[in-house]
Amino acid sequence: MAVFNKIALIGIGLIGSSIARVVRERSIANKIAISTRSQQTLDEAIALNLGDEYHTDPTKIVEDADLVILCTPIGVVGKITRAISTHLKPGSIISDVSSVKVSVIEQMLPHIPDGVNFIPAHPVAGTEKSGPKHGFPTLFDNRWCILTPVESSSDKAIELLKEFWQACGSNIEIMEAEHHDRVLAITSHLPQLIAYNIVGTADDLETVTNSEVIKYSAGGFRDSTRLAASDPTMWRDVCLHNKEAILEMLARFSEDLSAMQRAVRWADGEALFDIFTRTRNIRREIIDAGQEIDVSNFGRDE
């Protein structure tokens, strides 16, 4: 049985279109309405047959929706919420998919009308590709979806949204928004910035050409390039909206890197061996937790 009668997706990129696909495939809602600002992206969504109703104006698709999910970059969720606010159905749920939660709450909460349940959510899943055509229905399978309910979110609405994400394949975790933002700063935002930085550093070298970097990238560099191929708008907004936690993680990372650099300079083999040994097991634990595939080299070669 469907969890909701109608859902409205505002924004139809990788995450929005993956939600549309899994909802359609598993009949999690009876009706899918899609809105996106750009007519071109909307046309792509129509061509992919992702929904039942399409509009460039989000106010037009939310009026009878039981669940509205904002799947846009973080920077615009406040503006959109303000725009659709008076059109939301009493008793409905409004949620999002952003990788940052404190800022999303600050932006959206002031515009949530009484009687509408606001439950921020973050499905921790994705790929380096963006746009509606790159979504796929199994994206959320066995990934975690973190809910960070605000005080006014009703228990019944939280239960329904949990049920929705579980039907999409996710495991559910409830968390404080502040804690979420620190957890994601280390598990997602820092690795992302580091990947962008390493690719940028390589790109700038005068003594090693780009074509050499590309040719010999199998030495380890190509791993970094996956994250560095992600959507720049999305990641700019993450940086702007999770500034404090990201700066803390960057500072810690830099301190640790200085210590490693010192060990290299002083040829401290023992210190290097210790650092390189303690990090070895964490991958095994991630595989055991079902969050990584158990094949070497990401299964590229064997």
Add this chain to the structure above:
Amino acid sequence: MAVFNKIALIGIGLIGSSIARVVRERSIANKIAISTRSQQTLDEAIALNLGDEYHTDPTKIVEDADLVILCTPIGVVGKITRAISTHLKPGSIISDVSSVKVSVIEQMLPHIPDGVNFIPAHPVAGTEKSGPKHGFPTLFDNRWCILTPVESSSDKAIELLKEFWQACGSNIEIMEAEHHDRVLAITSHLPQLIAYNIVGTADDLETVTNSEVIKYSAGGFRDSTRLAASDPTMWRDVCLHNKEAILEMLARFSEDLSAMQRAVRWADGEALFDIFTRTRNIRREIIDAGQEIDVSNFGRDE
């Protein structure tokens, strides 16, 4: 037709055992002799039927070998070359597989007898796994193998070694040892150290638990853990033996990271967007060059 009659592999980890497998599978040599210091590893190699002749003492397997390849950590190649020096067959080739070339030449060259061709080599290929059982015969297919011949290497011997590595599946590049070490410092050694460092930083946090890092690792963190699962001994030796080039790349990386950190602190969205945009194309170029697979998320999900 076989390129060599007999090859001798000293060290039988991921690379050595992959050479043994491809040589056997494609009949690149008629006879494979294997030596490794530890009886336990040698027993593993015997159980895997990787060779035709086995010994813990390398001097015992090189006497009639046409090609000797050192597949050990960088730290011991000098000592081993000295030990086998007087046992090498006149006219034979001695090579290695290390990720650092200047230090390998400094360590090995003084012990190379007249009439033996010393040709340092580096197949740019690998996985995060180590040990003989993790090798596989296609590891070198379509990867680059860099030769850094010394002055005394004969042209005929260089041709033969090229033929050997081509038969193993590799493309060949000839390079100066100093340049090789800078190219690998950026394409391999820096990404490796950064991966170790990011996993170490995450492991040290007091406010985010390890089990949270593991659970939400799909946000990007798990990519870093692949490289950080690599062999600590090998990487300690790389750091100790390519110190100057690694320190230069670390310094450049840190400068760039400070600039990025500043852009985050001052909420400079334009600067961040620029950094995040210029790195996007390099992955496409690596895919086009055949050095990466063309599936999103390393093919994990779809």
